[in-house]
Amino acid sequence: MNQKTIQSILTEERTFPPSDSFAARARIKSLDEYQKLRAAAEKDHTGFWADLARNELDWHTPFNTILDDSKAPHFQWFTDGKLNVSYNCIDRHLESRGDKTAIIFEGENGDTRHISFRELHGEVCTFANALKANGIGKGDRVVFYMPMVPEAVVAMQACARIGAIHSIVFGGFSAESLKDRIEDANAKAIITADGGTRGGKVIELKAACDAALDKGCASIEKVFVLKRAGNNVPMKQGRDIWWSDAVDGMSQDCEPEWVESEHPLFLLYTSGSTGKPKGIQHSSAGYLLGATMTMQWVFDINEDDIFWCTADVGWVTGHSYVAYGPLSNGATILMYEGAPTVPDAGRFWKICQDHKVTIFYTAPTAIRALMRFGDDVPNHYDLSSLRLLGTVGEPINPEAWMWYHKTIGKEQCPIVDTWWQTETGSIMIAPVPGAVDTKPGSCTLPLPGIAADIVNENGDSIDDPQQGGYLVIRKPWPFMLRTIWGDEQRYYDTYWARFKGKYYLAGDSARKDKDGYFWIMGRIDDVLNVAGHRLGTMEIESALVSHERIAEAAVVGRPDDIKGEAICAYVVARGERPLGDDADALVQELRAWVAKEIGPIAKPDSIVFAETLPKTRSGKIMRRLLRAIAKGEEITQDISTLESTDIVKQLQGKA
Ligand code: PRX
Numbered sequence: 001m002n003q004k005t006i007q008s009i010l011t012e013e014r015t016f017p018p019s020d021s022f023a024a025r026a027r028i029k030s031l032d033e034y035q036k037l038r039a040a041a042e043k044d045h046t047g048f049w050a051d052l053a054r055n056e057l058d059w060h061t062p063f064n065t066i067l068d069d070s071k072a073p074h075f076q077w078f079t080d081g082k083l084n085v086s087y088n089c090i091d092r093h094l095e096s097r098g099d100k101t102a103i104i105f106e107g108e109n110g111d112t113r114h115i116s117f118r119e120l121h122g123e124v125c126t127f128a129n130a131l132k133a134n135g136i137g138k139g140d141r142v143v144f145y146m147p148m149v150p151e152a153v154v155a156m157q158a159c160a161r162i163g164a165i166h167s168i169v170f171g172g173f174s175a176e177s178l179k180d181r182i183e184d185a186n187a188k189a190i191i192t193a194d195g196g197t198r199g200g201k202v203i204e205l206k207a208a209c210d211a212a213l214d215k216g217c218a219s220i221e222k223v224f225v226l227k228r229a230g231n232n233v234p235m236k237q238g239r240d241i242w243w244s245d246a247v248d249g250m251s252q253d254c255e256p257e258w259v260e261s262e263h264p265l266f267l268l269y270t271s272g273s274t275g276k277p278k279g280i281q282h283s284s285a286g287y288l289l290g291a292t293m294t295m296q297w298v299f300d301i302n303e304d305d306i307f308w309c310t311a312d313v314g315w316v317t318g319h320s321y322v323a324y325g326p327l328s329n330g331a332t333i334l335m336y337e338g339a340p341t342v343p344d345a346g347r348f349w350k351i352c353q354d355h356k357v358t359i360f361y362t363a364p365t366a367i368r369a370l371m372r373f374g375d376d377v378p379n380h381y382d383l384s385s386l387r388l389l390g391t392v393g394e395p396i397n398p399e400a401w402m403w404y405h406k407t408i409g410k411e412q413c414p415i416v417d418t419w420w421q422t423e424t425g426s427i428m429i430a431p432v433p434g435a436v437d438t439k440p441g442s443c444t445l446p447l448p449g450i451a452a453d454i455v456n457e458n459g460d461s462i463d464d465p466q467q468g469g470y471l472v473i474r475k476p477w478p479f480m481l482r483t484i485w486g487d488e489q490r491y492y493d494t495y496w497a498r499f500k501g502k503y504y505l506a507g508d509s510a511r512k513d514k515d516g517y518f519w520i521m522g523r524i525d526d527v528l529n530v531a532g533h534r535l536g537t538m539e540i541e542s543a544l545v546s547h548e549r550i551a552e553a554a555v556v557g558r559p560d561d562i563k564g565e566a567i568c569a570y571v572v573a574r575g576e577r578p579l580g581d582d583a584d585a586l587v588q589e590l591r592a593w594v595a596k597e598i599g600p601i602a603k604p605d606s607i608v609f610a611e612t613l614p615k616t617r618s619g620k621i622m623r624r625l626l627r628a629i630a631k632g633e634e635i636t637q638d639i640s641t642l643e644s645t646d647i648v649k650q651l652q653g654k655a
Contacts, residue, residue: 012441012442014439014440015437015438016405016414016438018435019412022388022414022434027296027434028432028434030435033435038448038449040448041449045451047066048449049477049478050066052289053081053285057083057289058088060087060256061082062081063079063285064080065078072501073495073504074483076482077262077285077286077476078478079262082258082259083259084161084257084284085160085284086128086160086256088292089157090117091256093117093330094121098116099116099117100116100117100332101114101116102116102117102120102332102333103120103153103333104333104355105334106334106335106355107197108197108336108337108342113150120153123150123151124157124161125253125254126252127154127155127250128158128162129247129251130250131159131162133250134221135188136162136189137162138163138164139264140189141165141166142191143166143181143182143185143187143190143191144156144166144190144191144192144314145192146168146193146205147198147205148318148335149196149228149337151228152313153313153323153335156168156266156323157327160284161257163263165265165266165267166267167181167187167269167279168314170312170314170617172314172641174638174641175208175209176212178209179212179217180277182212182220183216183219188219188221189223189224192209192225192226193206194225194230195233197338198337199339199341200339206223209223210234210236223236224241225240225241225242226242226243227244261283261284261285263284264281264283264482265282265284267281268280270316278487278490278494279484280481280484282425282479282481283482285478286478291325292324293447294325295321295326295328295331297432297447298427299321299390299416300433300434305331305358306355306357306359306385307326307332307361308334308357308359308360310336310340310360310363310366311392317361317393320425340370341369346380346381348360348370349377349408350381352386353381353383357385358386359388360386360388360390360408362391363394364391364400365393365620367396371400371403372574378408383408386409386413387413388433389405389409389414390417390418391417391418392417392418392427393618394538394620395519395520397545398542400545401417401441402440414431414434415438416430416431417442417443418443419508419520422481424473424479424481425481428452428473429445429446429518432445432447439517443519443520444517445517451473451474451475453474453503454471454472455470455472455503459503462511463512468509468511469510469511470506470524471507471508471510471518472499472503473503474502508523508524520538521536521538526556526623528556528565530565530602535567535601537557540555540569540594540602540604541553541569543598544604546597549586550574550590551573552572552613554570554571554623554626556627556630558605567606568605568606569590569604569608570607570608570613570626571607571608572609572613577610586607586609587607591604591607609650610647610651611647612647615642624637625639625648629651635648
């Protein structure tokens with residue numbers, strides 16, 4: 001067989017149509033309606049997006065140029081228009097929704113707050129004025145290192161209001177990573193807190209900032225510090241300023257800075273397969289349009305919804321579906337500061353019950369983790385307010401999908417499996433829930449105006465439903481990344497060079513089934529080549545997890561003289577970690593299981609049991625670490641984000 005193709009081995013035949021009651025009240029009520037939208041976009045790609053931009057956003061200066069591709073692949077949208085993102089998220093709702101709750105907040109220890117759109121406006125303006133009074137203005141970079149509290153959204157909106165560019169560093173990153181990002185962005189200020197609370201512990205945010213600043217970061221002039229956890233922090237005179245002091249006496253009005261459409265709204269650092277993190281740069285107008293429209297298409301957002309996206313603001317999901325998309329639509333969001341298992345594994349479900357959450361959006365890793373605690377935990381809570389569920393970040397294995405569908409959604413809520421990336425800005429491929437039937441494990445169909453396709457090595461479309469290839473986007477879209485901050489060459493090399501500037505390369509492999517549904521098979525570099533067959537690691541993982549004794553699995557390749565690559569599986573069992581004879585027997589059983597589920601070709605060569613899998617702070621499995629372990633290499637990479645270094649010993653088979 002052709003080694004340059006990726007073989008698909010997973011077949012899932014179940015389909016789930018939206019219920020009549022969901023479809024009846026949905027914004028887009030039928031497949032026909034959705035297809036009309038897609039057809040309109042196909043007929044006139046730029047006109048389609050221009051109409052939405054004119055109708056859905058409020059402009060200070062209307063645009064005439066829709067798409068400037070003269071510097072492709074640096075595409076520019078709505079170039080001669082001007083607007084302000086914070087005006088669109090807050091001010092335009094004040095008349096009709098001033099008293100409506102914009103943010104419901106719950107802290108880990110149970111403290112709650114409700115903030116109306118009018119109150120949010122006041123807080124954003126006072127903080128924007130404080131930033132200005134401290135010398136921060138249009139185009140300055142401001143790094144955030146914040147807990148998941150409403151002030152994070154306030155500060156993002158305040159930056160947007162004055163045209164400052166925020167760059168959020170997730171609070172779980174080390175001081176070293178923070179320093180690298182500050183220096184790469186050449187940031188002028190930091191916004192942080194004394195500390196945040198997670199898992200009952202105080203995360204010392206200010207201390208980490210101080211450590212980063214001690215090591216360099218010469219560009220930083222001011223550090224704004226929110227008092228949240230109440231831990232003691234030293235303040236450096238002239239540099240550090242308490243949030244409460246900064247806003248003291250500031251006006252509650254702040255005229256928005258009307259910025260060009262292409263003015264950068266934010267940078268967000270994300271890791272590539274090699275090298276230092278990339279500062280993904282997003283625009284103002286195009287980005288906001290994506291966040292706004294996908295809230296309508298994918299989340300079917302309505303006036304009375306309570307929308308909860310569990311992502312931290314340190315990730316792109318927390319940008320588009322906490323800070324910008326919902327507010328742009330005048331919707332109410334819920335924010336939760338803490339861990340999902342404090343005080344117990346029912347916390348998420350209790351929050352859904354207590355605040356009558358209607359739309360719940362989380363990551364498969366969280367679903368699998370909570371699934372391990374059994375059905376009794378969620379069954380204890382009234383989840384009847386939920387009407388729509390979502391997932392993001394990685395492929396969801398069909399077993400977790402079914403659990404989410406049955407135990408959380410009570411078979412009533414459509415599940416939107418949303419494929420997108422930090423780079424794409426907003427959701428790209430996902431079911432429009434009142435219109436598109438879902439299939440467990442598939443992110444289904446591209447959204448209107450998104451020219452997603454799967455191509456082979458030569459860039460030709462692949463139509464064979466069993467054959468995978470490169471996931472590409474054939475046409476520019478308004479919310480695409482604009483560049484990698486300070487590294488044009490890397491922007492071109494990473495996303496465009498592979499197909500000579502013709503298509504955007506997402507870096508994922510995927511296949512399309514006979515209905516045109518997309519199935520993400522994993523990152524390109526997670527694809528194994530076993531005896532001439534290229535296999536998506538996710539499909540093997542999914543097979544392992546479908547065994548009744550297995551909770552989680554990660555599969556990586558190890559170079560093998562005969563087969564090219566050998567398959568190494570790292571597995572977490574339900575309940576106790578199997579040891580001794582039990583482990584040996586289970587290894588044999590699992591190998592036979594995978595052989596049965598997928599075929600002998602996918603049978604893992606080795607299976608190791610551990611108590612947990614090594615994950616990054618965002619819950620992604622640290623595959624590079626597993627690859628090194630699989631090869632028996634000495635571990636030289638940073639494993640400081642691991643909960644316990646004993647795990648490494650278990651994975652190495654030494655404990
Ligand atoms: O591999 C895909 C996976 O996550 C990658 C993007 O990661 P990041 O930029 O951190 O953004 C995560 C949140 C948008 C993708 O290249 N991914 C994301 N969503 C899905 C997914 N894989 C499968 N199914 C998804 N729904």
